[in-house]
Amino acid sequence: MPPEIILDRYVKENFPKSYSGKLDVERVGSPSLRTFLYGLQIETNDALQMENANASGGVVHPPFHFDYLLATVTNAHAIPHERFWFIALTLPLIKSVTDVSRHLSRSSAVLQLLHLDSGTLRPDILWSYLGHIQLLFLTAHEYTHLIHEHSAGREPSGVWTELVPQTTCGSIDSQVEELDADGYATYLVLAFLLRSPWRLRQLILLGQENMPAVDCDELIMSCFFLSLMAFFSTLWPESIKLPLDRLTHPPVPVRIDYVIHVAKMWCGQFGHVKQSWFTSPRLQDLFHAAASEVDRTNRQGWDEQIALLSSADGDQYRNMLFEESNKMRRRE
């Protein structure tokens, strides 16, 4: 039985309230979105097929399948079905990613930070590049939950769900797994952006292929952070309703910090982008450009989170999470 039918049946049986099944891309109204969805699915499934037990640290598993769910809610899932391991994103999530990336690609602050000339660059090229980075990261995050066989954040049904109601109880263990998924996704996405043939193709599209390699690396790294920070900034809640140690996912500022921490480590290991590039003012400029482009009604929620995390308890919590996540990463 093809994976599409298995996923459709699985979702209808297990999430009847949230989803009406697998998305039939043919029925998406916008022709450009339809083309984008088909393209992304083919690329992602090709990449996942090339992945094998070697790449996943010896974990034997059924084939992967990447697909979309018909839904009214923004969400992403990893589903370890016995026949296929599914990575499924809902259509509203894809739309949120494309909206955020579109805003970024039209922002003069973003173009200035990237040293890109709005006169010569077609904004749709940057739009597509930034959107791809976010979706690559999301897919790699779900992939990590599956191949690292995370267990604390798994629902009784065996499924991982990224966007859960604020009142859902998690644990420090589930938060450590989330940071592990973010960290490994950072490794995979940076390797793809900076060291695969995709690098040159994108640099040509952006009209930057003749720049020195060091400058190209820095441009790619800035795009990576802008995309990720903008995506994370769409996730922060109005306020944190549970104690820090009862959350399912760490608060967004902690996740951004951890991605920076891992990206810096990756660069040290593979010799791309000097450690001196990672200054607080540079990362703050990237964050402000990324966050200001998001339609944000919950500024207060952000300030509340920063205040909480800046306290002595917040600091201790963050250090403990980083330490546990680093331990988990070293065991891989």
Ligand SMILES: [Zn+2]
């Ligand atoms: Zn996750």
